[in-house]
Amino acid sequence: MTLHVIARLRAESGREDRLRTALEAMIEPSLAESGCLSYQPFADPNDAATMVVIEQWTGPDALDAHFATPHFRHVSAVLELVLAEPMVIDRLVAG
Numbered sequence: 820m821t822l823h824v825i826a827r828l829r830a831e832s833g834r835e836d837r838l839r840t841a842l843e844a845m846i847e848p849s850l851a852e853s854g855c856l857s858y859q860p861f862a863d864p865n866d867a868a869t870m871v872v873i874e875q876w877t878g879p880d881a882l883d884a885h886f887a888t889p890h891f892r893h894v895s896a897v898l899e900l901v902l903a904e905p906m907v908i909d910r911l912v913a914g
Contacts, residue, residue, distance in 0.1 A: 821856065822882055823911040824874040834901040835867045841897045842870055848890040849874070854881020868903065882910070 830838040842860035849858040856875035863869035876882045885891055898906060 820878050820912055822876040822878055824872075824876065824882065825909040825911070826872040826874070827907040827909075828870050828872070828898070829903045830868045830870070830901050831903040832868065837897070837901045838868075838870055841894050841901070842872060845872075845890060845894055848888070849885065852881070852885055852888065854878070854884060879910075 828838060828842070839860070839862065846858055846860070849855050854877040856877065858872065858874045860870055860872045863871070874882075876885070
């Protein structure tokens with residue numbers, strides 16, 4: 820079962836670049852994880868403060884393992900400093 824994840828993030832005013840940098844730094848280590856099929860951040864062209872990360876994982880266990888990695892723990896600490904509101908994560912599977 821492939822698990823699709825959509826994470827929506829909104830930066831505080833003036834912290835948009837820091838959010839983008841933090842999410843882009845997650846690409847390589849996330850893709851190196853055995854359960855990661857894809858990981859791609861996207862910027863909203865109409866709202867510089869909003870970014871969306873679209874990910875695919877081999878299943879919920881792979882995503883849970885991702886949340887326990889040092890790079891995810893690091894980005895979580897950065898996000899606490901730059902987000903205007905809590906991140907929203909949707910987990911989807913083909914129905």
